[in-house]
Amino acid sequence: xxxxxxxxxxxxxxxxxxxxxxxxxxxxxxxxxxxxxxxxxxxxxxxxxxxxxxxxxxxxxxxxxxxxxxxxxxxxxxxxxxxxxxxxxxx
Numbered sequence: 001x002x003x004x005x006x007x008x009x010x011x012x013x014x015x016x017x018x019x020x021x022x023x024x025x026x027x028x029x030x031x032x033x034x035x036x037x038x039x040x041x042x043x044x045x046x047x048x049x050x051x052x053x054x055x056x057x058x059x060x061x062x063x064x065x066x067x068x069x070x071x072x073x074x075x076x077x078x079x080x081x082x083x084x085x086x087x088x089x090x091x
């Protein structure tokens with residue numbers, strides 16, 4: 001049996017990861033040609049490194065939807081929904 005403290009820790013880790021996914025979604029709206037300082041670039045690179053391992057497999061199953069010349073990526077949305085469901089199930 002898993003102790004309640006381990007379940008609480010897992011719940012908090014999943015919640016923190018969902019927060020990182022929301023930050024990544026917001027960061028994706030920043031144009032890449034924007035002049036960012038080195039600290040901001042490092043922060044974004046870290047954010048992408050932390051979230052990409054979860055998003056890549058989802059993208060392999062659900063490819064971005066083409067809307068004209070743009071692609072709309074639903075992987076972040078799907079990951080948030082799945083993690084929220086898992087979080088609700090364990091808590």
